[in-house]
Amino acid sequence: MLSFFARRISLSLVTLFLLSIMVFLGGQVLPGNVGRAILGPFADQRAVDALNHTLGVDRPLLTQYATWIWNFVRGDMGTSYIFRSPVAPFVIDALGNSMKLAAVAFVLVVPIGILGGVVAALNLNRPLDRIISLGGLSVTVLPEFVTGIILILIFGVWLRWLPISAAWPKDAGFFTQLYYLILPSLPLFLVLFGYIARMARSGMIEALDSDYTRTAVLKGLPWRTVIWRHVLRNALLPTITVIATQTGYLIGGLVVIETLFRYQGIGSLIFTAARGKDFPMLESGILTIGIVYAVATLIADFLYSVLNPRIRLGSDQ
Amino acid sequence: MSKNYRILDLIRRSRSPLENHLIDGLVDGRVSRRDFIRHGSLLGLSLPLLGGITTAAGLSGMPSLARAAGAAGATIRVASSVPAAAIDPVTIADAGGLVVLQQVAEFLCVDGPDLVLKPALAESWKPNDTGTVWTFKLRKGVKFHSGGEMKADDVVASIDRLADPANSSNALSVFTGILQKGATKKVDDYTVEFHLDAPNGNFPYMVSSDNYNAVIIPASYKGDYETSFDGTGPFKIEKYTAKVGASFVRNDNYWGEKALPDRSEFTFFTDVQPMILALQGGQVDIINQMPVLAGVALLSDPSVDIISLKSVAHQQLHLRCDSDPFKDPRVRRAIALSLDRDKLVAGLMKGRASPGNDSPFAPAYPSTDTSVPQRKQDIAQAKQLMEAAGAGKGFKVTLTTERYLEIPEYAQLIQNWVKEIGIELELNILDQGGYYGDAVFGKSNWLDSVMGITDYGHRGVPNVFLAAPLKSDGTWNAAHFKNKDYDTLANSYIAALDLEAQKATAGKIQNLLLEETPVIFGYFYDYLTATAKGVAGVQPTAMSQLFLEKATKA
Numbered sequence: 001m002l003s004f005f006a007r008r009i010s011l012s013l014v015t016l017f018l019l020s021i022m023v024f025l026g027g028q029v030l031p032g033n034v035g036r037a038i039l040g041p042f043a044d045q046r047a048v049d050a051l052n053h054t055l056g057v058d059r060p061l062l063t064q065y066a067t068w069i070w071n072f073v074r075g076d077m078g079t080s081y082i083f084r085s086p087v088a089p090f091v092i093d094a095l096g097n098s099m100k101l102a103a104v105a106f107v108l109v110v111p112i113g114i115l116g117g118v119v120a121a122l123n124l125n126r127p128l129d130r131i132i133s134l135g136g137l138s139v140t141v142l143p144e145f146v147t148g149i150i151l152i153l154i155f156g157v158w159l160r161w162l163p164i165s166a167a168w169p170k171d172a173g174f175f176t177q178l179y180y181l182i183l184p185s186l187p188l189f190l191v192l193f194g195y196i197a198r199m200a201r202s203g204m205i206e207a208l209d210s211d212y213t214r215t216a217v218l219k220g221l222p223w224r225t226v227i228w229r230h231v232l233r234n235a236l237l238p239t240i241t242v243i244a245t246q247t248g249y250l251i252g253g254l255v256v257i258e259t260l261f262r263y264q265g266i267g268s269l270i271f272t273a274a275r276g277k278d279f280p281m282l283e284s285g286i287l288t289i290g291i292v293y294a295v296a297t298l299i300a301d302f303l304y305s306v307l308n309p310r311i312r313l314g315s316d317q
Numbered sequence: 318m319s320k321n322y323r324i325l326d327l328i329r330r331s332r333s334p335l336e337n338h339l340i341d342g343l344v345d346g347r348v349s350r351r352d353f354i355r356h357g358s359l360l361g362l363s364l365p366l367l368g369g370i371t372t373a374a375g376l377s378g379m380p381s382l383a384r385a386a387g388a389a390g391a392t393i394r395v396a397s398s399v400p401a402a403a404i405d406p407v408t409i410a411d412a413g414g415l416v417v418l419q420q421v422a423e424f425l426c427v428d429g430p431d432l433v434l435k436p437a438l439a440e441s442w443k444p445n446d447t448g449t450v451w452t453f454k455l456r457k458g459v460k461f462h463s464g465g466e467m468k469a470d471d472v473v474a475s476i477d478r479l480a481d482p483a484n485s486s487n488a489l490s491v492f493t494g495i496l497q498k499g500a501t502k503k504v505d506d507y508t509v510e511f512h513l514d515a516p517n518g519n520f521p522y523m524v525s526s527d528n529y530n531a532v533i534i535p536a537s538y539k540g541d542y543e544t545s546f547d548g549t550g551p552f553k554i555e556k557y558t559a560k561v562g563a564s565f566v567r568n569d570n571y572w573g574e575k576a577l578p579d580r581s582e583f584t585f586f587t588d589v590q591p592m593i594l595a596l597q598g599g600q601v602d603i604i605n606q607m608p609v610l611a612g613v614a615l616l617s618d619p620s621v622d623i624i625s626l627k628s629v630a631h632q633q634l635h636l637r638c639d640s641d642p643f644k645d646p647r648v649r650r651a652i653a654l655s656l657d658r659d660k661l662v663a664g665l666m667k668g669r670a671s672p673g674n675d676s677p678f679a680p681a682y683p684s685t686d687t688s689v690p691q692r693k694q695d696i697a698q699a700k701q702l703m704e705a706a707g708a709g710k711g712f713k714v715t716l717t718t719e720r721y722l723e724i725p726e727y728a729q730l731i732q733n734w735v736k737e738i739g740i741e742l743e744l745n746i747l748d749q750g751g752y753y754g755d756a757v758f759g760k761s762n763w764l765d766s767v768m769g770i771t772d773y774g775h776r777g778v779p780n781v782f783l784a785a786p787l788k789s790d791g792t793w794n795a796a797h798f799k800n801k802d803y804d805t806l807a808n809s810y811i812a813a814l815d816l817e818a819q820k821a822t823a824g825k826i827q828n829l830l831l832e833e834t835p836v837i838f839g840y841f842y843d844y845l846t847a848t849a850k851g852v853a854g855v856q857p858t859a860m861s862q863l864f865l866e867k868a869t870k871a
Binding site for chain 1: 321399402404405408410411482483484485486487489490493496543557559560561562584585586587588591595597598599749750751753754755756757763771785792793
């Protein structure tokens, strides 16, 4: 078990290292340079060169990368080329915001999605199953900006029940922040609901059809016990994997939602950094998401192994 | 109204020959009242004096500004784009950043919505006889927010900082060939002279709000503007949070009339759609700059007012004069003749634009020669030109451009129109980074493409448009247009101090460019600002500045 996790952690570190190199090289391929991005296309080339020199982006690429990665490993994310101030507060704030939004979306979608899947499976091929399956599929395929704008128009512009912008006032308490996060989390709910419900449904169908369920029923166990003890435990395994993989999306891939709701998440931070070729911000942002993703996957693996002893045993053998 | 020659004579006695020539032009009817006021302001004549002269010349005086309609003491909430970089007067280059900067810091003069230059930190200015030295008299008793008095040393340091190539100055492209570091000289504490590289009849615009970096800040500035936001403006910084927003409070020590609002709040958005929703949802009062296509829904929204300024912002369609298939000017003219400019204005721009005539001389400029005929769609003539140039069978060519504002839609319209004269246009629409590239020849789709569309912002005078994209040695000459006659005419226009001389040269330039057509200027679009009903006294400029000191809310 321990060696299993040690191996998984080492693999994650190698992946993150390779990711940092790929992001750096990818950033170099993008046209233009930092000085040009800051001063604009119509700036004098002498001014652009002077700015690049001040920022240190005219140094050899290897030097730039090595300096940055060495500092990152020691806990220093560097200084933003664009904002000319330390990167860490930007990344930490943005990550915190993204996690808050992701948490609200998760708290809404995970239980309701699983419940939807379970109810659908228990009502297989009945109208309720079709409503949940087809309804979930329909809302999942709708892009977030479409559902986002529709929700804003209904709840923000017409009814004026919820704030359009997710940026809460300064010093806002927990409940105020929650209030501001309801509207932006709804499009995420709609995107993920169908996905999670579908996985839960298929897991349930498989589990309900399995030998151990049949055995449990034949043993005369009450139906509720069969579902809770035998079916759900096995049915949720693939769902947990799906939820873990969606963590990366919820933390790092919400550029559209963040733009639409003016939310200062890490997705838009990375997007801005990529456009401005702000390498320290870009690298730090992406690597931070990479770390979150790696940790989420490790937690999923852990949960999986707790729920499924075969994995534990397999790893120890 | 009759002319009062006695008063006119009295005024004329104390004026320079150049100023008197302008006054004569007004009295004789050679110069319109509107052009007189614009050009008079450029020469440094005060607005009350200009009003007095127009009244004495038998015309109505200056238009009075509408009085504030709502209550003072409000908090005005503005939606604006996210500043693209740190707020620094030297490097700032984008609308989101410059609107924040302009709330706290001021210019020597301000280019108003009618292109009339209005005094701000400078009370008056005037050129020498040749236009090589411009002398600015500074306002006395102006205090920085940090406490010190604004004097000539601060002006010299602020402008020198921008003209120094070592400083990463975004204004360097404005001052190159015009004003060098060290050429701004203090005469006394309240007088500054600008010694120019060459005569320049429009120089005051280069140190006005037209050059958004040219705010006057303390001489001691060391490059850490976000720690102080020091300036002389009617508002002081309250709080600035990068990427999020900024708020300002009234400066009670302001040299002029105190601001009416207690506070203003700027909220930064990365996209215009959320701005529109925020205005409709009552979370902001103003959208600083609203692109017409994105904001179509607001144009007819009864709860929204649109402030529409005639600007000269435009999209330049360049045709490479040194490459096939555009070497022959007849082919270039044929393409220009295939465009339906009325449809561009009415359809693409929803009437919020003026037709272009393939030169930078927009209808809004007082020096534009309006007697030059407007080019209109003429497919038959375009086909004849294609035949004459040996391109009757047509050809295939790529139009490279950027995904910005209405440019992709404009490109599609051009694609349809040139099909009628046998040209098959392939569109290559890139993001802005990909289009501009390194923005130097050989490393830029913008400057290297055989045909492209590039966005150009507003300028109060056409100098920059005449030089950089069109002169043989122009740094933005994407058309690779090299014409000695044009270069001479452009230099002559830039040097001219007299409006009528400018207009005469403008006419020649306009005719030459119609003949050569290296760049197609299809339309000049209006600058739109949206405000919630009940918000009054808001004064935007087409350079994306937003003056809020007279703003009120119902």
